[in-house]
Each structure stands twice: as structure tokens, then as C-alpha cells.
Amino acid sequence: MTDPIKTRREGGILEVTLDRPKANAIDLATSRIMGEVFADFRDDPELRVAIITGGGEKFFCPGWDLKAAADGDAVDGNYGVGGFGGLQELRGMNKPVIAAVNGICCGGGLELALSADIILAADHASFALPEIRSGTVADAASIKLPKRIPYHIAMEMLLTGRWLDAEEAHRWGFVNQIHSGGDLLEKAWDMARMLESGPPLVYAAIKEVVRDAEDSKFQDAMSRITQRQLESVDKLYSSEDQLEGARAFAEGRDPVWKGR
Structure with a gap:
């Protein structure tokens, strides 16, 4: 077998x-x-x-x-x-x-x-x-x-x-x-x-937001995002990768994603 x-x-x-x-x-x-x-x-x-x-x-x-x-x-x-x-x-x-x-x-x-x-x-x-x-x-x-x-x-x-x-x-x-x-x-x-080659923390946030919002009203889902009630969103907003994305854009270079 x-x-x-x-x-x-x-x-x-x-x-x-x-x-x-x-x-x-x-x-x-x-x-x-x-x-x-x-x-x-x-x-x-x-x-x-x-x-x-x-x-x-x-x-x-x-x-x-x-x-x-x-x-x-x-x-x-x-x-x-x-x-x-x-x-x-x-x-x-x-x-x-x-x-x-x-x-x-x-x-x-x-x-x-x-x-x-x-x-x-x-x-x-x-x-x-x-x-x-x-x-x-x-x-x-x-x-x-x-x-x-x-x-x-x-x-x-x-x-x-x-x-x-x-x-x-x-x-x-x-x-x-x-x-x-x-x-x-x-x-x-x-x-x-x-x-x-993309940002793993952003992927995680996208997938969790999509799942969470599937059966939610728009404003309820948005509130959970803005209040950082979703684990992956909270992690993203506190991450090195989010700062790296902004710096790379400002410096005109490709970002280096670390997943943290």
C-alpha cells in the first residue's frame, strides 16, 4: 500500500x-x-x-x-x-x-x-x-x-x-x-x-476578516476590525511588517516581509 x-x-x-x-x-x-x-x-x-x-x-x-x-x-x-x-x-x-x-x-x-x-x-x-x-x-x-x-x-x-x-x-x-x-x-x-513573496500577516488578516464577515452586517464586521478584535488584524497592526511596508514604499524599494 x-x-x-x-x-x-x-x-x-x-x-x-x-x-x-x-x-x-x-x-x-x-x-x-x-x-x-x-x-x-x-x-x-x-x-x-x-x-x-x-x-x-x-x-x-x-x-x-x-x-x-x-x-x-x-x-x-x-x-x-x-x-x-x-x-x-x-x-x-x-x-x-x-x-x-x-x-x-x-x-x-x-x-x-x-x-x-x-x-x-x-x-x-x-x-x-x-x-x-x-x-x-x-x-x-x-x-x-x-x-x-x-x-x-x-x-x-x-x-x-x-x-x-x-x-x-x-x-x-x-x-x-x-x-x-x-x-x-x-x-x-x-x-x-x-x-x-507577499506579506503573510496581511494574508492572514484577509482570510480571518473574510471568514468573520461572511454572516455579519457590514458595520459590525468593520467595528471588529477597527477595534482590533480579530487576532490576525491585531497582530498585523502591531507588526514589523506593517512598518516595513510603509518604509519600503517611501524608499521606493521592494519590501522584505518577515512575518512578524
Whole structure:
């Protein structure tokens, strides 16, 4: 049995590959490993950006491993830290995550991609929420997708299980960029390197503000920011990096971010 999760680390970038032939489906053991990998990424001060992708050229991830479920792998079992796939319920994930969707992305696999901050897709990728056809609910997608794309398109996907190709997914706005399959991972690394060079404390503040404001009234969210009630915002406003940003601008040079 080979390790279902492969990682590659270069500088401040971590590439995480879900590699469970034939389809990269996720069982309980794999979900727990993914949670540990992403929790370690979150907690490692040297790591700045993560990429999540699938092994092979056909599948990103079809979600839950139904064969494992049929053998007793409980659907409502312990998915590990971070919930299913290690990302969608991981608290305090204040670093950018890029999903490089290299093929079929459906069910829990689409929910995994939606847990990333940026989604790049291969031109042959396809997307669906087919849970309706197996008599269950795409729970995380039912929460997330209507907030990401037009309500009626999200509901059509949820209620019918129909498939979208990469072009349509891009048109509705939940895919940022489309690339050829051969170029996808390289483009993901290009974006990761760009993000790696940016200010980590600002990224953390952005992600916490976005999460906090999701279900808040505008003025309530602004008050929490200005009163420095959000940990990442308070840390940013007291940081060396904020002073460095101002000094670099005044001196006409590129800032050197230290994350403190």
C-alpha cells in the first residue's frame, strides 16, 4: 500500500497530491492524513502557500470512497482534524491555498476544491455534485456554493447533479483560470511563488476578516476590525511588517516581509 498523500516542499510552498488510484477517492484514513498535513502546513511558520492537486491526469477527486463505505468505512465517521479532506473545517487556516484541479472534480472533491482560496483547472476538468442521485446531500457544497456563484446555477447543480465543463465553471466564477493539463501544475506553482513573496500577516488578516464577515452586517464586521478584535488584524497592526511596508514604499524599494 503506497502513501495516498504525497507532498513536495520548496521554500515556503507545500504541494499536496492526493494519489489513490484509480480515482483519488477519499476514505477515512486518507482524510485523517490530509488533516494532519494541512494542520502542519498551517502551523509551520516557514510555509506560506499550499497547492492541492490530484495524482494522474483523469481525476482530481470524486469525493467520498463509496467502496470503502460499503466495506464499513462509516460516512459519519471521524474524518480527522479539518473535517473531510482536511481543509473545509480546519480552524485558523490563514494561509493561501490553491487548488489545481487536474480532472474530474465532483461531490466531496468539489467541496475540497471550494475550500481553497483560488481554483485553477485543466481544460479537460469537469465538475458536479451528483449526491442527489445517490439519495444524500452535498452538505458543505449546499452551504458554500450558493454564496460563490449565482444562486440558481448552484441550486441547479445541487438539485440535478448535472456536470459543468471547465469553461462553464470559469464563466460562473468558481474557477479562476483554465490551463492545458500539461501546464496546470506549473501555473499553480507560478501563482504560489507570487503569493509566497507577499506579506503573510496581511494574508492572514484577509482570510480571518473574510471568514468573520461572511454572516455579519457590514458595520459590525468593520467595528471588529477597527477595534482590533480579530487576532490576525491585531497582530498585523502591531507588526514589523506593517512598518516595513510603509518604509519600503517611501524608499521606493521592494519590501522584505518577515512575518512578524
